[in-house]
Amino acid sequence: MPKYSTIFRKFLVSYLIILIIPSIAGYVSYRTSISVTQSISIENSVTQLQRSQEILERRMVEVEGFTRQLALNPDLNKLMNERKQGDEVNVYGIWSMVKQVTPFSQTNDFLQNYFIYLNNYDVIFTQGSAYFRPEHYYQNFRYPDLTVEEWKKEVLGQTHRSEIMPLRSYMSNSKQTSVITYMQSLPLDSFSGSSPATVVVIINEENISNLLAGLEDRYGGWAHISDAQGNTIGVRGISETDAKKLSLDTELDKAKTSQFYNDDLVITIHSDKNGWTYRAGVPRQVLMENANQIKYITWLVTGIAILLGLLAGLLLSYRNSAPINRLLGVMKEHFGKDGIAERNEYDFLQGNISNMITSNRQLELELKRQLPLVRDGFLKRLIAGEFHTTEEIAAAAAQADMRFSSDGGYVGILRINGYSGMDSVEILNELAAARLILKQALTDAVNELPMTDLGSDRIVMIWTVQQEEAGGLAWRQQISETLEKLAQVAYSEYKISVTAAFGDSYPAIMDVSHSYEQAKQMMEYAEFSSKNSIIWFSDSRLETATYYYPLDIEQRLISTIRAGDPDEAKRMLLSVMEKNTENQQLSPEMKQQLVGELKGTLLKLLDQKAFMESELLHTLKNQMIGIQASDALSAIQDEMIEIVNALCGVINSKKNNAHIQMVEDIKQFIAEAYGDSELTLYRIAEKVERPEKYISQLFKEVTDVNVSDYLEMIRIEQASLLLRTDACTVDEIAARVGYNSSHSFRRAFKRVMGVAPSSYRQSINI
Numbered sequence: 001m002p003k004y005s006t007i008f009r010k011f012l013v014s015y016l017i018i019l020i021i022p023s024i025a026g027y028v029s030y031r032t033s034i035s036v037t038q039s040i041s042i043e044n045s046v047t048q049l050q051r052s053q054e055i056l057e058r059r060m061v062e063v064e065g066f067t068r069q070l071a072l073n074p075d076l077n078k079l080m081n082e083r084k085q086g087d088e089v090n091v092y093g094i095w096s097m098v099k100q101v102t103p104f105s106q107t108n109d110f111l112q113n114y115f116i117y118l119n120n121y122d123v124i125f126t127q128g129s130a131y132f133r134p135e136h137y138y139q140n141f142r143y144p145d146l147t148v149e150e151w152k153k154e155v156l157g158q159t160h161r162s163e164i165m166p167l168r169s170y171m172s173n174s175k176q177t178s179v180i181t182y183m184q185s186l187p188l189d190s191f192s193g194s195s196p197a198t199v200v201v202i203i204n205e206e207n208i209s210n211l212l213a214g215l216e217d218r219y220g221g222w223a224h225i226s227d228a229q230g231n232t233i234g235v236r237g238i239s240e241t242d243a244k245k246l247s248l249d250t251e252l253d254k255a256k257t258s259q260f261y262n263d264d265l266v267i268t269i270h271s272d273k274n275g276w277t278y279r280a281g282v283p284r285q286v287l288m289e290n291a292n293q294i295k296y297i298t299w300l301v302t303g304i305a306i307l308l309g310l311l312a313g314l315l316l317s318y319r320n321s322a323p324i325n326r327l328l329g330v331m332k333e334h335f336g337k338d339g340i341a342e343r344n345e346y347d348f349l350q351g352n353i354s355n356m357i358t359s360n361r362q363l364e365l366e367l368k369r370q371l372p373l374v375r376d377g378f379l380k381r382l383i384a385g386e387f388h389t390t391e392e393i394a395a396a397a398a399q400a401d402m403r404f405s406s407d408g409g410y411v412g413i414l415r416i417n418g419y420s421g422m423d424s425v426e427i428l429n430e431l432a433a434a435r436l437i438l439k440q441a442l443t444d445a446v447n448e449l450p451m452t453d454l455g456s457d458r459i460v461m462i463w464t465v466q467q468e469e470a471g472g473l474a475w476r477q478q479i480s481e482t483l484e485k486l487a488q489v490a491y492s493e494y495k496i497s498v499t500a501a502f503g504d505s506y507p508a509i510m511d512v513s514h515s516y517e518q519a520k521q522m523m524e525y526a527e528f529s530s531k532n533s534i535i536w537f538s539d540s541r542l543e544t545a546t547y548y549y550p551l552d553i554e555q556r557l558i559s560t561i562r563a564g565d566p567d568e569a570k571r572m573l574l575s576v577m578e579k580n581t582e583n584q585q586l587s588p589e590m591k592q593q594l595v596g597e598l599k600g601t602l603l604k605l606l607d608q609k610a611f612m613e614s615e616l617l618h619t620l621k622n623q624m625i626g627i628q629a630s631d632a633l634s635a636i637q638d639e640m641i642e643i644v645n646a647l648c649g650v651i652n653s654k655k656n657n658a659h660i661q662m663v664e665d666i667k668q669f670i671a672e673a674y675g676d677s678e679l680t681l682y683r684i685a686e687k688v689e690r691p692e693k694y695i696s697q698l699f700k701e702v703t704d705v706n707v708s709d710y711l712e713m714i715r716i717e718q719a720s721l722l723l724r725t726d727a728c729t730v731d732e733i734a735a736r737v738g739y740n741s742s743h744s745f746r747r748a749f750k751r752v753m754g755v756a757p758s759s760y761r762q763s764i765n766i
Contacts, residue, residue, distance in 0.1 A: 007321040007328075007345055015313030023306060030298045037294060041282075042258045045219065046267050049280045052211045052223070056234075057273055059110050059211075060182075064162055066104055066111055067184040067199045075100065076116070080186065080196035084120050094123060094130050102127040113141075113172070113179075114201040117156050119194055141202070144169050144176070159185045159195045166231030167205055167240070178205035180233055208234035212280070221264070221282040228275035238281070247279070260284065322740065324349070329678055375400045379452040383411065383460055385513030385552050388559040389568065393509055402450065407508050409464040410479065411515035413523045414438065416457040417497040431456045434496050441489065445482050458523075462512060465505075480534050499526050500534040510556070510568060511575070517552050547586055547594040548579040554601050561605055561644060564651035569644045573598075577637050592629040595636060599624055602643055620646055662688060663702045666695065667710070674714045677738045681707055716752045719745070723761045730757045 070076055079093045097116070104111050104127070115126040115137065124131040131137040134156060138148050145168065146154065165181035179202050185195035212223035212234065222237030230247060232240050246252060246261070253259055258267050264281040271278065285292070328345055331352050367374075378400040387393045397403065416434050419427060435453060442449055442461065450462040465475045483500050490496040503518030518537040526535055553576060560569045580586055580594060602624050606617060620643060627639055669687050673679050684707065685692040699707050715737040722733045734745035749757045 007324050008317050011317035011321050012313055015317060016310075019306065019309040019313065023302065026298070026302055030295070030302075033294050033298070034288075038288065041288070042265060042267070045265065045280065045282050046257060046269070048214055049223070049267050049269060049278055052214065053269060053271060053278050055211050056208065056225070057271065059108060060274070062108050063110050063182050063201050063203070064184070066108070066114075066201070067162075067182075067186075068188070070101070070116065070199055071186050071188045073097075073100065076186070076197065080118050080120060082120060089121050089123065089132065094118075094121070094125055098125050098128065098130055101125075109207050110203045111201060113204065114199065115141075117198045117200065119156075119196050119198070140173050142171050144171055155181070155183060155200060156198055157194055159190045160198065161185065161188075161190075164227065164233070166227060166229075167233060167235070170202065179203055180205065180208070205234060209236040212236045219282040219286045221280060221286070223278070223280040226277045226279075228277075230277075233276060243279075247277075318741070371401060375402055375450075376452050378402065379450055379460070379462070382509075382512050383452070383462075383516040385556050387510070388556075388563040389565050390508070390510060403448070404450075404462075404509060405448075405464045408506060409462060409512075409515075410475075410502050410505055411512055411519050412461045412463065412479075412483075412500055412502040413454060413516075413519045414459040414461060414483075415499045415501075415523060415526075417499055419457045428456055434494070435459060437494055437496065438486070438490060438498070441486050445486065460516065460519075476536065483534055499523070501526055502534070502536050504537045507575075508571070510560075510572075513552055513556065514550070517550055547590045547597075549576055549594055549597050554597070557601060558605060561647050562651060564648050564655060566645050566648035569648060570641050573637070573640055573644060577633060581633060588629075591633070595627065595629040598636075598640060599627055602640070602647070605647055616646060616650060659698055659702055662690070662695070663699055666699060666707070670711055670714055674711060674718065675736055675738045677735075677740050679711065679738060712748055712752065715739070716749055719749060719757070720753065720760065723757055724764050726761075730761075733757070 075093065076097055079090060079097060082090060082093075101116065104114075113126075115124045117124050117134070121132070122134065124134050124137045126137075134152060135148055138151060142148075143151065160183035163183045165183065167178050167180050170177050170179040182201040182203060184199045186197040186199060187195075190196075208225065209223075212225075213236065222243075223235070224232065224238060224240075224243035224247075225234040226232055226243075226247065230244070232243065235243055246266075249261075252261055252266065254268065257269060258265060260266070261281075263284050265284060267280045267282070269278045270276070324345070327349065331349060378396050381387060381396070382393065387396065416431060416438070419431055435457075438459060439451055442451065442459075446463075450464075452460050454460045463475075463479055479502070483498075487498050487500075490498060501519050501522035503515035503520075503522065506512055506515040515537075522535050522537050553572065557569060557572050557576075560572060576598075586594065603621070606621055606624075623639070623643055627636055629636075631639075665688055666684055669684060670679070673683075681692050681696060685695050688695060690698075696707055699705070699710070703710065705713075719733050719737045722728055722736065723730075728736065730746070731742045734742040737745070739745035739748070746757055749755075749760070753760060755763070
């Protein structure tokens with residue numbers, strides 16, 4: 001859990017909201033699927049019941065058709081219209097009718113049990129037999145709840161028009177069952193009283209129940225058929241008592257086709273043909289079996305998705321909040337903690353970052369405003385020889401946003417004539433305007449020409465040229481032509497007269513100050529000789545009779561050796577020797593003085609603290625004293641180069657010792673504070689009082705390891721020691737060695753050690 005849990009919670013809540021939205025959509029889709037599945041199941045159940053209704057009504061129509069065929073049978077009409085004479089019975093006619101009606105039972109299972117009663121003969125005949133006394137028939141086929149007289153009266157003695165007796169108990173050859181009875185008087189137009197004949201069809205309840213078996217077998221439900229008066233016609237899967245009780249329950253809406261009653265779906269349809277009511281019940285769990293499968297799959301998938309989404313939300317919340325928390329930590333260290341109490345974290349960050357951006361813009365504007373001053377200061381330091389190494393010059397040039405196209409060139413001084421010794425306000429203003437005009441003209445003529453003011457009437461110019469062409473006549477000619485045109489324009493338009501003096505060409509940027517000193521000498525010579533033209537130091541070289549070793553070169557040589565740069569010190573020493581041997585021959589006296597000056601320079605360095613503590617002090621001192629002016633200059637040069645290298649080696653050794661000590665201090669601080677999860681490169685730099693980039697490069701150079709890698713190595717080493725015991729869990733060890741989470745600790749441990757922490761602990765215990 002991040003240190004600032006508020007941001008973590010805000011991220012997590014936002015991810016949860018995003019997760020809830022599709023979950024709601026999924027729930028709506030799920031409810032729609034359940035509703036559609038339920039509707040389809042109800043529709044299938046209604047269709048099943050309607051199919052059973054159609055089959056039953058078709059069978060009943062066949063039964064009615066059977067009675068109509070009998071009504072049209074001429075033999076039966078003849079038989080039932082005959083008058084009985086005494087005890088005589090038309091036996092032949094009766095047996096003929098028995099043979100004619102027998103095949104009907106083979107076409108419809110509803111016609112398997114029926115009889116025809118002839119009133120005139122008081123005879124009952126069925127398929128395959130005839131009973132000349134109805135009592136004999138009633139002995140085998142009867143209703144237990146009716147006596148013979150009641151049976152004769154209700155069934156045989158009345159006129160019936162497609163009349164159906166509701167379900168009731170029935171004995172058939174001592175076998176009890178339940179039947180419904182269909183009764184039709186013949187002829188069909190019989191109205192009242194006794195009719196000549198009566199057709200009675202006894203339909204077994206099982207034949208009707210079998211038509212409803214699909215609802216019970218498929219759904220495990222029940223079915224009930226009742227006539228218009230509510231009497232039971234057929235029942236399956238439920239007792240007749242429970243079925244009647246359900247029909248009389250006021251909570252059941254008789255007008256609805258489908259409705260849920262208790263735990264069943266009750267389907268009710270009404271027949272328009274005979275007024276019968278067909279009612280079926282399907283258990284809810286069976287009906288919703290498909291819907292339940294959808295529900296289980298939906299909840300399973302939704303649950304897994306929510307769980308994975310929650311885990312992803314936790315991970316993303318931590319990953320996104322951790323950088324903000326670290327940024328908050330840095331902000332609190334620099335800007336204080338009071339702002340968060342009054343505002344939330346985002347307002348705190350927004351306010352401080354906004355202030356930083358505003359301050360940065362103000363700083364940029366201020367730097368741009370001061371950039372000309374920075375450039376002017378850089379150029380003044382450069383021509384004064386205040387830089388000790390080329391790296392220092394490069395850094396200062398980058399800070400001043402200045403670039404030199406090459407390392408070589410010329411330094412020149414441009415003087416405005418006619419104002420020597422004048423220092424009134426009006427004169428100074430006039431000189432300032434003249435300098436501005438001349439610098440603008442030079443800028444138009446030469447792009448990016450470095451210039452700086454020297455006093456009120458002089459401008460220093462640094463002309464950069466290619467090193468192989470430095471000192472060549474082509475560049476001198478080009479510079480002279482440019483300045484001559486400038487002088488002509490300045491005089492013709494502004495009445496400004498100028499004089500230019502140039503030093504010798506410098507081969508490296510470190511020699512700019514030397515070329516500048518030469519230009520100064522030539523300007524002094526021009527003032528002394530009253531020359532108003534362009535003069536070059538190289539043109540006056542042969543006129544001097546002394547040795548070349550100016551004071552600025554000596555100071556620069558001392559600074560270079562103190563900086564520990566042997567290559568630059570060697571180059572400067574060779575340059576001095578070259579200046580004194582090129583185009584001139586030193587006299588023995590001048591040679592002795594030059595060698596004495598060089599030895600004096602080297603002896604001055606030995607008075608520095610860095611050399612006083614060196615073991616080479618006496619050796620180097622004796623080596624310097626042993627140099628004789630009578631030796632050849634080449635031998636003297638080699639001897640001095642050897643001494644210069646030794647001096648620079650002493651300096652670099654001191655530097656390396658200081659660097660090593662600083663790295664040791666950094667290691668010591670890391671060893672003490674590795675358990676702090678807030679330990680950063682900034683904190684380490686603050687501890688050793690050096691810039692972050694400096695200590696990062698220094699640590700890498702000395703140890704060949706990055707600071708961050710070294711910190712991770714120390715943490716993992718300490719963690720491996722703790723894992724050797726069972727005193728702490730992996731999560732506790734992660735917190736103790738400075739990791740914000742056990743997950744990041746496990747990844748780091750496996751990256752360094754090659755195995756997971758738990759595996760490492762197991763291998764140790766084995």
